[in-house]
Amino acid sequence: MNILRRSSRRRAEINIVPLVDVLTSLIFFFLLTMQFKEIYAVDITPPSMKSSESVSKNKPATVSVSKDGKFYWNADEISESALESKIREIAASETPELIVLGDKDSSLQNVMKVVDFARLSKVKKLSLQSVSE
Numbered sequence: 001m002n003i004l005r006r007s008s009r010r011r012a013e014i015n016i017v018p019l020v021d022v023l024t025s026l027i028f029f030f031l032l033t034m035q036f037k038e039i040y041a042v043d044i045t046p047p048s049m050k051s052s053e054s055v056s057k058n059k060p061a062t063v064s065v066s067k068d069g070k071f072y073w074n075a076d077e078i079s080e081s082a083l084e085s086k087i088r089e090i091a092a093s094e095t096p097e098l099i100v101l102g103d104k105d106s107s108l109q110n111v112m113k114v115v116d117f118a119r120l121s122k123v124k125k126l127s128l129q130s131v132s133e
Helices: 002-008 017-033 080-092 108-120
Strands: 061-065 071-073 076-078 097-102 125-129
Touching (some): 061 080, 061 108, 076 080, 080 108
Parallel strands (some): 061 097
Antiparallel strands (some): 071 076
């Protein structure tokens, strides 16, 4: 008699299939309703460094952006259209390398113009340089 009672007992089961279904539905819901927000401007102050070192032996071209929005190509003032053509020349060279140096108080928009010119011209090495203290 004791043998019959043991075999007739049911083993408890936890069914997690509905839980997985609900979690999957929630994940899809949140992915579909999520809103992506683009950041157009970031209020930053470019960093300064106490130590600096040379990265390469060849002297790369340097574009500086002053706080009043003027562009300088290796310390010579240059217009925006001339800057774009100079960056294209650098991109066509054997080792295209460009350093962008922005003033601490310069507009981020002007620095991003130089970065956009370089990306559109397919400059391989683009660096943002900080000012040594």
